Amino acid sequence: MTGPRYPALIESLPETVPFVGPEVQERARGKKFRARLGANESVFGPSPFAVAAMQDEAAEIWKYADPSHAELKDALAVSLGCGPQNIVLGEGIDGLLGYTVRLLVAPGDAVVTSDGAYPTFNYHVAGYGGVLHKVPYRDDAEDLGALFAKAAEVDAKLVYLANPDNPMGSWHSGHAIEKALAHLPEGCVLALDEAYVEFAPHGAIPEIDIEDDRVIRFRTFSKGYGMAGARVGYAFGNARFIKAFDKIRNHFSMNRVAYAGALAALQDQDWLEEVQQLVAEAKAGIGRIAEANGLTPLPSATNFVAVDCGRDGAFARRVLAALAEEGVFVRMPFVAPQDRCIRISAGRAEDLAVLAEALPKALAAARG
Amino acid sequence: MTGPRYPALIESLPETVPFVGPEVQERARGKKFRARLGANESVFGPSPFAVAAMQDEAAEIWKYADPSHAELKDALAVSLGCGPQNIVLGEGIDGLLGYTVRLLVAPGDAVVTSDGAYPTFNYHVAGYGGVLHKVPYRDDAEDLGALFAKAAEVDAKLVYLANPDNPMGSWHSGHAIEKALAHLPEGCVLALDEAYVEFAPHGAIPEIDIEDDRVIRFRTFSKGYGMAGARVGYAFGNARFIKAFDKIRNHFSMNRVAYAGALAALQDQDWLEEVQQLVAEAKAGIGRIAEANGLTPLPSATNFVAVDCGRDGAFARRVLAALAEEGVFVRMPFVAPQDRCIRISAGRAEDLAVLAEALPKALAAARG
Known part of the structure; x- marks a missing residue:
């Protein structure tokens, strides 16, 4: 056998x-x-309204959630100031990072991250055969200059940056990230993980044109919105890039109760x-x-x-x-x-x- | 750019x-x-107990679900008569089919299914670059002999069979599947999708040694248990094969409320x-x-x-x-x-x- x-x-x-x-x-x-x-x-x-919405929806769990996620994308689009076509929802940022790696990384392709940054990103890179290059932290923060320089050196297709950073809690100003982007090499995508953005000080969020296809950003209902067990993350960026997720994502992966909870949570600022x-x-x-x-x-x-x-x-x-x-x-x-x-x-x-x-x-x- | x-x-x-x-x-x-x-x-x-369990768990959604799924695997192991090491949980059968294809199919590898069988399986095969070979239905049922003969002919690494079948509702006896397995070629895995098994007549479930690594079976809380929107599926089979899912699965993909609901649903036969x-x-x-x-x-x-x-x-x-x-x-x-x-x-x-x-x-x- x-x-x-x-x-x-x-x-x-x-x-x-x-x-x-x-x-x-x-x-x-x-x-x-x-x-x-x-x-x-x-x-x-989470918001008591989110808990109530989930309890109300529990009896409706016999239905699949809408695989187009239209209602939640519409609501997020308003809060992000973009269109629903710029947003994709997934099984937490973990799931979306996996899809992003799969979309960009073929076996042998170079990827860059910081040594000691989010291990699940590294897990996905290994899982798709990418070659991971790591740069050290600098003063307990991810080193923007070193990350992008390494990306240029190894011709990376993808570079990972969490802002604010996990596990150190440090952060860069949005302005510093905007400036650093000038050094992101051509053909390299920045995966900007903003899981903790709701706790960041003013000025930590870079202004990046939503259609700039060099950057894809990730946020979640797991942290600020208190719904880690729901598994609702989202990525946003260039509409063509976002559309590519439809090639590979598990279209029916969203829990219907979580979806209702996320919608309610978003309303309760x-x-x-x-x-x-x-x-x-x-x-x-x-x-x-x-x-x-x-x-x-x-x-x-x-x-x-x-x-x-x-x-x-x-x-x-x-x-x-x-x-x-x-x-x-x-x-x-x-x-x-x-x-x-x-x-x-x-x-x-x-x-x-x-x-x-x-x-x-x-x-x-x-x-x- | x-x-x-x-x-x-x-x-x-x-x-x-x-x-x-x-x-x-x-x-x-x-x-x-x-x-x-x-x-x-x-x-x-779903069972009213499952609805109540989900409502109770809604306020606990701030916690990630246990990524080892230990409690639910223990409960399923009792009902399946196997060990928890023979079971892997995932984001519906859809998610688990994706992982199974990824575990076995490299670009160019042959896979076999029936022409008109579950499209999401085909989606995953295409997504990982597999070459899909289709055999026609016979009398509105999947054709066991033709499937396995085609698998031998094209040296398939994976063959898909739903029993009972979707979309036709037809089924084979467990005995017929057991007999047909003698013709499954070496090195080919049968993905046996039993999503609808709870509605099948007695005798439709084949007896297959849980450690037989030629077969992996899929079941779900979506159909009989009425929890399609929960996204809780499971696969079971050879412990080494099941363990391989840990190489690639999204470990934190399970919704905590769904998990509680599935546990309760399983108790309410x-x-x-x-x-x-x-x-x-x-x-x-x-x-x-x-x-x-x-x-x-x-x-x-x-x-x-x-x-x-x-x-x-x-x-x-x-x-x-x-x-x-x-x-x-x-x-x-x-x-x-x-x-x-x-x-x-x-x-x-x-x-x-x-x-x-x-x-x-x-x-x-x-x-x-």
């Missing part, structure tokens, strides 16, 4: 999981986390503002807890804080493990020197109380 | 939509359908039995309406009836268009000679009343 015959590319891929979910860790530990602050989810939840305020307060709280323990919170334009533990990656990993022992789920950057940090998502007062209690113990355990 | 540089395979693909959703037609018509009987959705809906009864009655009703109009309902092991309109595809298309004019959404097979039929999903009494009123008018319009 020969069994399934995998193409060489598939044979070469590891059976990776880009992120292990907290539930897997909870199963292994035999108990639940007391504070879930590791996945940059919004513990403040008051809730978003409230969440922005709560996140700002929570980040200040995380900062105070970090400093009270002799650690350094880094500035953040996201819904999390990268906390510099002051030593190396091995030490931060011990802190992380000890926090898990104390019932606190957090994650950390994968790559040095960013891996001197742990990454703590904004939490409610009760979550931060658990953190405040657990962190000194975790540090003692990590040091001892 | 060169713009995005697409690989040749992507350049070659049309911007297809395998199925146009009824909402798109409703937008174009400027009014809603009165009866939605075209997408083989279950108008009887009484509801499934009730739906099976309602579907059987509805199919009988569709048969009576067809016969009252001089048409021939074909036997069906699914939740729809293919109704033979007695003439050619052009005529059936006119009937379809006229039914849409009357507010009835139905679809039809794409390929001759199956396209002499229209395909009507099981409906409630009120849906069938609309059909009974609309069909004579539609036939008159199509004839006149």
Whole structure:
């Protein structure tokens, strides 16, 4: 029996999981986390109107969602100031990044990202046989100049930039990105991941002509809108490029309840503002807890804080493990020197109380 | 400006939509359908327990679903009599078919299906550059012998079979499939799509060793469980083959509310039995309406009836268009000679009343 015959590319891929979910860790530990602050989810939840819309729609789940996503694209078009033909919806930014890589990257094609940036992007590049080139962070931020210079050097078809950045929380001004775009080489597309844009300060959003086919931007209902479990992301940009997603996307991948929730969430901008305020307060709280323990919170334009533990990656990993022992789920950057940090998502007062209690113990355990 | 540089395979693909959703037609018509009987959705809906579970989970949508899907795989493993390592969950069978094609088919590889079988499978094969070979239906059923003979002839890596069949509603006995498997060539995988299995008569399910790596089977919560809009499908088979999905799948694609709903739906087998009864009655009703109009309902092991309109595809298309004019959404097979039929999903009494009123008018319009 020969069994399934995998193409060489598939044979070469590891059976990776880009992120292990907290539930897997909870199963292994035999108990639940007391504070879930590791996945940059919004513990403040979605708009109550979105929850109500989802509850109303639950009984309608027997119908497929509209695969053209017309109503939600119309609503997003108004808020983005573009046309519905400039928008494609998908299974979170993760799904859309996969489609983007598939649209552009053939085996052997060069792609550029930062060393330590979003691993799921790298997963997709590997999955389609792309050759990934990484440039280091600079002062805990993605290095615009180095990214685009590397893209030119290796003739990249695609370059990835998250602004604001995950996992460090740093950001570039929109103006800096606009200026840097002059150095994006011809034939290279910038995938601009703006998952955390709702938490960014004014001025962090570049002004880019919607029909500029050098850039495709990604946003999501997972972070600011508090609907990570819904899997509703969107990409927007040049209409011809956006239309190309219809060649390969899973047209019927959208959950109908999530779709109704996203529509309602988008209408409730008051809730978003409230969440922005709560996140700002929570980040200040995380900062105070970090400093009270002799650690350094880094500035953040996201819904999390990268906390510099002051030593190396091995030490931060011990802190992380000890926090898990104390019932606190957090994650950390994968790559040095960013891996001197742990990454703590904004939490409610009760979550931060658990953190405040657990962190000194975790540090003692990590040091001892 | 060169713009995005697409690989040749992507350049070659049309911007297809395998199925146009009824909402798109409703937008174009400027009014809603009165009866939605075209997408083989279950108008009887999901278990009330599943609806309640989804409503309860809506406020928890801020959390990502567990990407290992451990709890739902455990529950499915019990019902399938296999291990959780034999199961992978995904974004409907559509998503899982895409992953399966990607796992096996490199550009130029041969794949076999029936001419007129599920178009979304063909969409994925084209999307990964596979070369699709089609064999005709035989007596309105997929032709097991011809499929496997063609697979041997073209050295196919993958062959598709839906049992029961969509769009015709026909089926093979499990025993016939088991016997035919002896002729599946070495190194060829059978993708056995059992989306409609909950409606099939006893004896339609083949007994295949779960670790037999020549076969991968697909089932869904979309049809019998009435959750098409949830996008929860699963594939099961050889553990090593199943594990390979971890190389490429979108690990965080599952909607958390859908996941909770699927878990609850699986526990309510009484509801499934009730739906099976309602579907059987509805199919009988569709048969009576067809016969009252001089048409021939074909036997069906699914939740729809293919109704033979007695003439050619052009005529059936006119009937379809006229039914849409009357507010009835139905679809039809794409390929001759199956396209002499229209395909009507099981409906409630009120849906069938609309059909009974609309069909004579539609036939008159199509004839006149």
